[in-house]
Amino acid sequence: IIHYSIHKPGVGIFVLFLFLELRNDRNEYCYLARMRLDRRPDVDPYCQALFPFCPSGDPDGRMPVMRDSDLVSVFRLQTPVWEFRYGDVLGKFHIMHDAIGFGSAKTGRNFTMEWYELFQLGNCTFPHERAGVSAPFWCNQGAACFYDEIDDVHWKQNGSLEKIGEISGEMFNEMARWVQEDNETGVYYETWTVKSDAGANATTWFESYDCSQFVHRTYKKLLDMGADLSSQTPTSYTKIYLYSGEPLHLGDDSIFQQSSTRDLATDIKKFYHSFRSHQSVVEVIESLLEALEKMVLEKTFYFYYNSEYWKLPMKYPYIKINYEEIPLP
Numbered sequence: 001i002i003h004y005s006i007h008k009p010g011v012g013i014f015v016l017f018l019f020l021e022l023r024n025d026r027n028e029y030c031y032l033a034r035m036r037l038d039r040r041p042d043v044d045p046y047c048q049a050l051f052p053f054c055p056s057g058d059p060d061g062r063m064p065v066m067r068d069s070d071l072v073s074v075f076r077l078q079t080p081v082w083e084f085r086y087g088d089v090l091g092k093f094h095i096m097h098d099a100i101g102f103g104s105a106k107t108g109r110n111f112t113m114e115w116y117e118l119f120q121l122g123n124c125t126f127p128h129e130r131a132g133v134s135a136p137f138w139c140n141q142g143a144a145c146f147y148d149e150i151d152d153v154h155w156k157q158n159g160s161l162e163k164i165g166e167i168s169g170e171m172f173n174e175m176a177r178w179v180q181e182d183n184e185t186g187v188y189y190e191t192w193t194v195k196s197d198a199g200a201n202a203t204t205w206f207e208s209y210d211c212s213q214f215v216h217r218t219y220k221k222l223l224d225m226g227a228d229l230s231s232q233t234p235t236s237y238t239k240i241y242l243y244s245g246e247p248l249h250l251g252d253d254s255i256f257q258q259s260s261t262r263d264l265a266t267d268i269k270k271f272y273h274s275f276r277s278h279q280s281v282v283e284v285i286e287s288l289l290e291a292l293e294k295m296v297l298e299k300t301f302y303f304y305y306n307s308e309y310w311k312l313p314m315k316y317p318y319i320k321i322n323y324e325e326i327p328l329p
């Protein structure tokens, strides 16, 4: 800026203006990206999975090395969430899980690559109330899972399995290295997408970070390496939206440790109490009414993102599950 201000004052003033405009002022952000960490944190033993994460994958997350000259088919995979257990039930609501398949021409081996929760969807959407722990406790890590075979029936019978392109073995190996790095740095699952309204020009306040986002990131990586991906059918994905005015930044877990924010801490924990696990049917009905009262009448949703809490001033239509087309990059 100093250099330009001396030699080309007009450019220096513009760069200074740009710098000031992009300064890190939280509540002026209209979009917050998912935070990247230097390394994936260890998981707390308190977090328990209903089903073991990635049971058929390499325990250390390693991926095979293809011969550079190999020709690897790329498949778009989609099936209802929990299809293994409940078949097409969630498919009726277009609540879908996405993955990518690969097939090596040289070896004839097929592989599945997907990104999902270490401790299931509920744990990534709402926290636990843990005795002796002042702040809500989250078991919200997600990770990539790469394993042998493509279960054609699992993906085809209630979803889709479509070849969308071919890449070289060399491109696959580069992608594999990228997946390892992506997996080490992008670790927290986020169910919700938060927008200003349901219109086409809405502001996205927070982006989800789920199975479909991993698929989008991977397709983009393949495209950046020169892959040509195309689909003969609409490429639609599940998005669950919260609609709100500009989010208000509240802070991190310190909210629950300091006396000055005691009332806020109580209100946040009361909100999440409605979504606690192991409720009876009556309790679930009571909780749902409490949650609707908070979201609709009080127009408030306490949102957790990048390990910090935000207050969403909720707006009609409040919450919506969409199944919308997002073209291949």
Ligand SMILES: CCCCCCCCCCCCCCCCCC(=O)OC[C@@H](O)COP(=O)(O)OC[C@@H](O)CO
Pocket (backbone or CB within 6 Å): 080, 081, 082, 083, 084, 095, 096, 097, 098, 114, 115, 116, 117, 121, 125, 191, 210, 211, 212, 238, 239, 240, 288, 291, 292, 295
């Ligand atoms: C008044 C308040 C109402 C609150 C309503 C709460 C609604 C909770 C969320 C609704 C559903 C959101 C779904 C978002 C898309 C999920 C896509 C995704 O990330 O899927 C990953 C994972 O859930 C898939 O799990 P499985 O089907 O078990 O598949 C894993 C296997 O493929 C492993 O091989």
